[in-house]
Amino acid sequence: xxxxxxxxxxxxxxxxxxxxxxxxxxxxxxxxxxxxxxxxxxxxxxxxxxxxxxxxxxxxxxxxxxxxxxxxxxxxxxxxxxxxxxxxxxxxxxxxxxxxxxxxxxxxxxxxxxxxxxxxxxxxxxxxxxxxxxxxxxxxxxxxxxxxxxxxxxxxxxxxxxxxxxxxxxxxxxxxxxxxxxxxxxxxxxxxxxxxxxxxxxxxxxxxxxxxxxxxxxxxxxxxxxxxxxxxxxxxxxxxxxxxxxxxxxxxxxxxxxxxxxxxxxxxxxxxxxxxxxxxxxxxx
Numbered sequence: 191x192x193x194x195x196x197x198x199x200x201x202x203x204x205x206x207x208x209x210x211x212x213x214x215x216x217x218x219x220x221x222x223x224x225x226x227x228x229x230x231x232x233x234x235x236x237x238x239x240x241x242x243x244x245x246x247x248x249x250x251x252x253x254x255x256x257x258x259x260x261x262x263x264x265x266x267x268x269x270x271x272x273x274x275x276x277x278x279x280x281x282x283x284x285x286x287x288x289x290x291x292x293x294x295x296x297x298x299x300x301x302x303x304x305x306x307x308x309x310x311x312x313x314x315x316x317x318x319x320x321x322x323x324x325x326x327x328x329x330x331x332x333x334x335x336x337x338x339x340x341x342x343x344x345x346x347x348x349x350x351x352x353x354x355x356x357x358x359x360x361x362x363x364x365x366x367x368x369x370x371x372x373x374x375x376x377x378x379x380x381x382x383x384x385x386x387x388x389x390x391x392x393x394x395x396x397x398x399x400x401x402x403x404x405x406x407x408x409x410x411x412x413x414x415x416x417x418x419x420x421x422x423x424x425x426x427x428x429x430x431x432x433x434x435x436x437x438x439x440x441x442x443x444x445x446x447x448x449x450x451x452x453x454x455x456x457x458x459x460x461x462x463x464x465x466x467x468x469x470x471x472x473x474x475x
Contacts, residue, residue: 202449239323253353259386351429
């Protein structure tokens with residue numbers, strides 16, 4: 191697939207955001223807050239900007255998790271930690287992680303934050319729940335916390351676009367994962383378990399995709415299925431490109447080039463596993 195500015199923006203912001211899931215100290219944040227296990231911490235941390243949401247709302251916004259998995263974490267997580275506290279703690283944890291991984295991140299943040307802030311401020315909120323919730327988080331005074339919050343807005347804007355695209359293509363949550371696995375974007379066993387689907391759910395989704403001609407009788411992706419998955423990616427790129435509208439092409443290219451350095455440092459540190467459940471390819475720049 192030809193790299194567009196929109197896709198490059200994802201490749202050069204996702205690793206900055208993803209330290210919250212993979213950096214060792216960040217992974218322990220939920221337990222430090224009294225949350226019960228990694229996944230309760232994940233769902234609470236990811237949805238905290240939306241307030242004390244119920245599991246159904248979170249499931250719909252997140253797009254690809256099994257409802258039962260989300261329901262085991264929410265809303266009970268809010269009994270242990272208030273969403274406002276989680277928002278504050280995740281900012282502090284990610285800033286510490288980024289400073290350890292990228293020693294001059296404060297200087298880089300000074301250059302990166304203004305164009306990212308312009309993009310986030312200009313972007314529309316309609317039908318973008320996670321992006322909007324993150325944009326409404328009070329502006330951080332710490333430059334590295336601010337950088338992480340801005341790239342989080344960027345990634346959730348793309349995530350909202352991706353979920354909307356899956357729905358537009360008639361793919362439910364489990365079907366979307368099966369098709370992603372069939373096209374080698376993610377490992378099937380890992381992604382099934384990480385997103386909370388059991389083997390029966392998975393097989394039913396395989397059967398539905400066979401019925402649409404997206405998988406063959408052996409469960410392998412057909413040409414039609416591969417094309418459908420590419421259309422999903424293309425549409426996600428197109429919708430996400432709205433973020434870049436406030437920047438002139440030259441300024442957008444300057445931003446993308448500037449993002450490459452911290453991302454290379456994060457990847458060189460081995461924080462992100464490959465393959466990974468977020469579908470981030472190697473190399474990501």
